[in-house]
Amino acid sequence: MKEDKEITIYDLAKHLKISAATVSRSLKDHPGISKSTKKKVQEAAKEMGYRSNNFARNLRKQKTNTIGVIVPKLNSYFVSSAIAGMEKIANENGYNLIISQSLESVKKEIANTITMFNSRVDGLLVSLAYDTENMEHFDVFFDKNIPVVFFDRVYEDSRSLNVIIDNYRNAYDITKHLIDEGCKRIMHIAGNLTRNVYAERCRGYKDALRDAGFEFQDELLIVNELSEEAGKELGKKILQMPNKPDAVFVANDVCAANCMQIIKTAGYSIPGDIAFAGFNNDPISKIVEPHLTTVNYPCYEMGEMAMRNLIDHLTGDGNISTTNKIILRSEIVVRASSLKGKGQ
Amino acid sequence: MKEDKEITIYDLAKHLKISAATVSRSLKDHPGISKSTKKKVQEAAKEMGYRSNNFARNLRKQKTNTIGVIVPKLNSYFVSSAIAGMEKIANENGYNLIISQSLESVKKEIANTITMFNSRVDGLLVSLAYDTENMEHFDVFFDKNIPVVFFDRVYEDSRSLNVIIDNYRNAYDITKHLIDEGCKRIMHIAGNLTRNVYAERCRGYKDALRDAGFEFQDELLIVNELSEEAGKELGKKILQMPNKPDAVFVANDVCAANCMQIIKTAGYSIPGDIAFAGFNNDPISKIVEPHLTTVNYPCYEMGEMAMRNLIDHLTGDGNISTTNKIILRSEIVVRASSLKGKGQ
DNA sequence: ATTTTTTATGCAATCGGTTGCAAATACAAA
DNA sequence: TTTGTATTTGCAACCGATTGCATAAAAAAT
Incomplete structure (x- = not known):
């Protein structure tokens, strides 16, 4: 009818x-x-x-049943998987999602924050932009007691919940694995070191070196944007190094895979001459040759978990202020790119 | 303050x-x-x-400034890129996005449709699920004159705008390219043939064969889900064929890349023994070896275009009923996987 | 039959903007 | 000074659902 x-x-x-x-x-x-x-x-x-009519309802109840999501970029394996997980949980619980991307710029992140605030989202899920350096733009939410959950790229702040993996441990493990395979000159490629994820991975790398009796060398640490482009640049840079590394641990699979290609095309053998390891377990890691050793990052599950906790908090089932950090299980996945002993 | x-x-x-x-x-x-x-x-x-207060405003104005997006799956290269484009345009025009995924099931697609309807979106952007076979669940929108724009996976319907690429032409071109390279037994892997995109690609493939004087053979057409898994299955299946193809044109890069790997691992040379071509220009196509010949699909631009047209229609700048179909430019990208002459 | 308790329903204010129409004020022309 | 016109502003009725409190109706107790 x-x-x-x-x-x-x-x-x-x-x-x-x-x-x-x-x-x-x-x-x-x-x-x-x-x-x-x-x-x-x-x-x-x-x-x-x-x-x-939801508007009449929202107007009266002063509640929107809408959750805002701000991510750096929608079109990456990690983000799209995480959002897929979020959408599933939100949908199951009758919440709508408003999604926006910061395109890796704080400026846009701030603008999005304001939009979300004006849309009166009930809660916010955020993965920070590449260059965000403070939390001031989230103060309006904290002031109004609107829960904010950070995932992946987070900021230590007692007023919010962080959902992450143990970046430190995974980086440590993967570095140790490279050492165990006999690598002695391990390079690490990181993203912006003020971002927790990259800082932690770098710390894991350094500690693993130290614990194995190696000394950290500045020239073996490179910071870039971890993009396809950056991977290619990186490859060229390595090719020009007089004293080349015998392993490269990149904080991201896409960058690692693109770098590997340059190195391989130049005639070096992987892992024979240079071993590689990445991070994320992006589908690309199973296609690039040799297959890339990496860290299995539970993207989808992270999205689910972050959303579930936010909703639990909103419905009073859980309390964000009692839980301050959730660490998801993740583990390294060893593939041919790092198996010096056995080769590819 | x-x-x-x-x-x-x-x-x-x-x-x-x-x-x-x-x-x-x-x-x-x-x-x-x-x-x-x-x-x-x-x-x-x-x-x-x-x-x-947007609710008060919406309640009074009977307008939400929100646009609904329904996609099969959020975590694919195509979809996440398209959504990134949509978000950009929507954001620039002060519209919010509500996004949900059908997970390739009509049933969930219908449920999402209802949710969107109840959320009173001003307009809807849809890419159909794998098994959607009629448009009844969109009738409520048409009845209320809420504009619906379909993109990529569309349905011919005079009441809506379709934004697509020329799947037929691209498939024709890529098949012709394979023929020009000397392939004589070209296999085609399609998705559900009731979905326009796959039907059109298949038609292009058949016509190119016909125009070159080849006869279409049933055994050389396979329909699967075009997923990673399906790609692997496909590889195994091809290995078991007594009379193997000398080229495989897959309707999707992810499936093609995964299939290639199986074939390659079994010792066949690509493109020497079997040439490959995919569709989408997914980043994976530039990583897999040999690099995959494919069709450059303007995902991001398609998202932008679909959103822009929807918004223009809502603001009265354009009229969806005068424009019924928009075809974006796309073209084949030839890479090593199909170059029989030169080899890899 | 009367009072008490329980259960079911209605009244009316409220949420915060929007907008057609009327009224007030300003300014110009006569 | 008066009349006419243009410019500003206010009144009040919406939009549709929610909910505290009051009342009505039904059931139970006396």
Whole structure:
């Protein structure tokens, strides 16, 4: 049954000769309404094609049932997987998602933050831009007690929940693995070191070196944007190094794979001459040859977890202020690119 | 300046000793309000930390400034890129995005459609699920004159705008290219043939064969889900064929790359023994070895275009009913995987 | 039959902007 | 000074659902 103009509870009320209040209560299964009335109302609602008006509802309840998501870039394996996980949980719980990208710029991140604030999202999920260096733009949320959950790229802040993996441990493990394979001159490629993820990975790398009795060397640490382009640049740079590394641990698979290609094309053998390891377990890591040793990052699960916690908090089932950090399980995946012993 | 409770236009009105109507008009730059008053209001608004309440506004205006997006899966190169493009345009025009995924099931697609309808999106952008076979669930939108734009996976329907590429032409070109390289037994791997994109690509493949004087052979057409997994399966299947193809044109890079790997691992040379071509120009196509010949699909631009047209329609700048189909430029990209002559 | 308790429903205010129409004020022309 | 016109502003009725409180109706207790 379809109508040209919207049916409201008043229309239903008039039709059933009862009050709008009763209709409203019947529709949301209020305990004070008799079963028979509820049934009558619900049937009439379906029959007349009633659809509830969320704005009226939100206006009255001062709640939006909408969650904002701000990510650096939508089109990356990690982000799209995480968002897929978020969407699933949000959808299951009746929440809508408003998504925007900072395109790796704080400036846009701030603008998005404001938009989200004005849209009155009930909560916010954020992975920080490449160059975000403080949290001031989130203060409005904290001030109003709107929960903010950071995932992956986070900022230590007692007012929010962080969902992450143990970047330090994984980087440590992967570096140790390279050392165990006999590598002695291990290079590390990181992203902006003020971002937790890259700082932690770098720290893991350094500690693993130290624990194995190696000394950290400045020239073996390179910071770049970890993009396809950056990977190619990196490859060229390595080719020009007089004293080449015998292993490269890159903080991201896409960059690693693109770098590997340059090195390989130049005639070096991988892992024979130079071993490689990446991070993320991006599908690309299973295609590039030799297959890339990496860290299995639970992207989808991270999205689910972050969303679930946010929603639990909103519904009062959980408390963001009691939980301050969630660390998901992740582990290194060894593939041919780092197996010096066995070769490819 | 921050307050504990929200500032409304009434607060501003009281503070400035004018009416709420004047405040409302001043804030949205209504022509009937004097410059001086406007300025006073706008300054006070900023100073008192006023933020407009969208629900009240939407409730009154019966418009949401929100656009719904339904896609099969968020975590694919094509979709995430397209959404990135959409988000950019939407954001620039003050629209919010509500995104949901059908996970390739009509059932969930229908559910999402209903959610979007109830959220009263101003317009809808859709790429259909794998198994959607009719448009009934969009009728509510058409009935209410809510514009629906389909992209990539579309359905011919006079009531909506379709944004696509020339799948037929590209498939024809790529098949012809394979023929020109000397391939005589070209296999085609398609997705569900009721989906326009796959049907068109298949048609292009067949016509190119015909025009070159080859006969289409049933056993050389395989339909699968075009996933990573399907690619691997496909590889195994080809290995078992007694009369192997000398070229494989897959409707999707991810599937093609994974298939290639199996074939290669089994000791066949590519393109020597079997040439390969894919579709999409997914980053993976530049990593797999040999690099994959494919079709450069303007994902990001398609997202932009679809969104721009939808918004133009909503603001009355364009008319969806006059434009029924937009075809974006796309072209084949020849790489080593199909160059029989030169080899890799 | 009367009072008490329980259950079911309605009244009316509220959420915060928007906007058609009327009224007030300003400014110009006569 | 008066009348006419243009410019500003305000009144008040929406938009549709929610909910505290009051009342009505039904059931139970006395």
